[in-house]
Amino acid sequence: MTIHPYLRGSILQKISNSIFIDIYKRLYKVYGRQHWWPGDTRFEMMVGAILTQNTSWSNVEKAIRNLKKENALSSAEKLLRTNGRTLARLIRPSGYYNVKSKRLRDFAGFLVARYGGDLNMMSRRETGELREELLDVKGVGPETCDSMLLYALNRPVFVVDAYTRRIFSRHKLIDGNAGYHDIQRLFMVNLPADHRLYNEYHALIVRLGKELCRKNPSCERCPLNRLI
DNA sequence: GACCAGGCACATC
DNA sequence: GATGTGCATGGT
Numbered sequence: 559m560t561i562h563p564y565l566r567g568s569i570l571q572k573i574s575n576s577i578f579i580d581i582y583k584r585l586y587k588v589y590g591r592q593h594w595w596p597g598d599t600r601f602e603m604m605v606g607a608i609l610t611q612n613t614s615w616s617n618v619e620k621a622i623r624n625l626k627k628e629n630a631l632s633s634a635e636k637l638l639r640t641n642g643r644t645l646a647r648l649i650r651p652s653g654y655y656n657v658k659s660k661r662l663r664d665f666a667g668f669l670v671a672r673y674g675g676d677l678n679m680m681s682r683r684e685t686g687e688l689r690e691e692l693l694d695v696k697g698v699g700p701e702t703c704d705s706m707l708l709y710a711l712n713r714p715v716f717v718v719d720a721y722t723r724r725i726f727s728r729h730k731l732i733d734g735n736a737g738y739h740d741i742q743r744l745f746m747v748n749l750p751a752d753h754r755l756y757n758e759y760h761a762l763i764v765r766l767g768k769e770l771c772r773k774n775p776s777c778e779r780c781p782l783n784r785l786i
Numbered sequence: 787g788a789c790c791a792g793g794c795a796c797a798t799c
Numbered sequence: 800g801a802t803g804t805g806c807a808t809g810g811t
Contacts, residue, residue, distance in 0.1 A: 595792095611793040617809055618792090653808040657794080699794050719792050764792055772790075 577731070578748040580785055582755070585762035588781040589769070592761035595709035597622075600677050602631055603710040607702045608661050609652045620651035634675035638666040661697025668695045677710075685713045700738045708760070714751040717760045718742045721767030728777065729786045 596615070597603035602622065609618040625631045625648050630640045637645075646659035666675075672691065673680045680688070685707060692703040700718070707713040718741045727734035732741055749755060770780055777783065 607792085610791090612791060612806090613793085613808075614791045614810075616791095620809090651808060653791090654793090654806045655808080657806050661794085697794065701793065705792075717792085721792070760792085767792085 577786065578745060581782060582749075582759050582762065584781050584785055585766060586758065589762055589765045592758060592765055594757055594761035595705070597710075599631075600710040601634060604665070604706045605631060605637070605662060607705040607709070608665060608697060609649060609658060611654070611658070611702060613653045617652045621649040624648040624651070634666040634669040638663060638670055657697070664696050665698060668692075681711050685715065688713070689715070700742075704742070708753060708756055712753045714746075714753040714756055716742050716745040716749070716756045718745070719760070719764065721763050721771070722760070725763060725767060725771060725782075728771070729782055731786065 595603045595606065596619075597606055605625070606618055606622060609621050622631070625637075628640070628644075628648055630637050630645070630648065640648075640663075642659050642663060645662060646655040649655050649658055649662070652658060668691070669675050669677070669680070683691075688711070689703060689707060692698050692706060693700070698706075704715045704717045707715045708717055718738050722741060723732070723734070723736070726732045726741070727736075732744060745756075745759075749759070766781065771777060
């Protein structure tokens with residue numbers, strides 16, 4: 559099993575070689591392929607990662623449609639040239655529009671300043687270095703950063719979100735108040751470092767979370783029952 | 787009308 | 800380091 563470079567030196571906990579794979583197989587069997595991340599370009603995916611912070615994807619879609627209509631998503635430079643108030647108006651459906659307007663501009667500013675807005679240049683960088691740079695951008699936290707790395711740049715970095723924490727703590731595989739990186743490490747130590755696997759796995763977790771756990775917290779129909 | 791959604795930064799203790 | 804709070808829309 560390949561351990562991702564940025565996890566080297568961490569205290570690793572290996573629970574079981576198979577349970578994380580078994581869960582994945584069960585979810586894939588029940589729900590099938592999820593075709594994540596929605597988005598026509600890598601830049602659009604990264605913008606979507608910021609817009610979807612604590613927000614449903616259906617609202618993000620509306621915001622992205624508005625941005626495309628105004629041609630603000632064609633490049634980082636273009637987004638950066640869109641003034642803050644205009645941007646806030648366009649992304650209004652995605653909520654927190656003033657905060658997210660600033661976050662998008664900060665992120666676009668980073669891409670332009672650091673890589674001339676060129677994602678090909680960005681993608682030549684090593685994952686651990688990219689991760690540190692992204693986390694330095696205000697408004698890009700661990701989940702947003704890892705979503706960008708996994709879905710836009712195809713890096714084998716497991717994305718942990720509220721559904722992951724809720725579902726796996728409910729099934730007693732993680733401590734309910736474990737930190738982001740502890741949970742991430744647990745998945746990455748127990749799974750091969752494969753971006754396609756991480757992509758589908760996270761999408762399936764979100765699918766399960768939406769499908770079942772909110773409407774049915776007792777989870778008697780949960781596909782993971784009798785597996786864990 | 788309450789609750790929730792594919793978080794994050796910042797203040798305070 | 801842990802905990803609380805502001806940010807805001809749209810769907811159920």
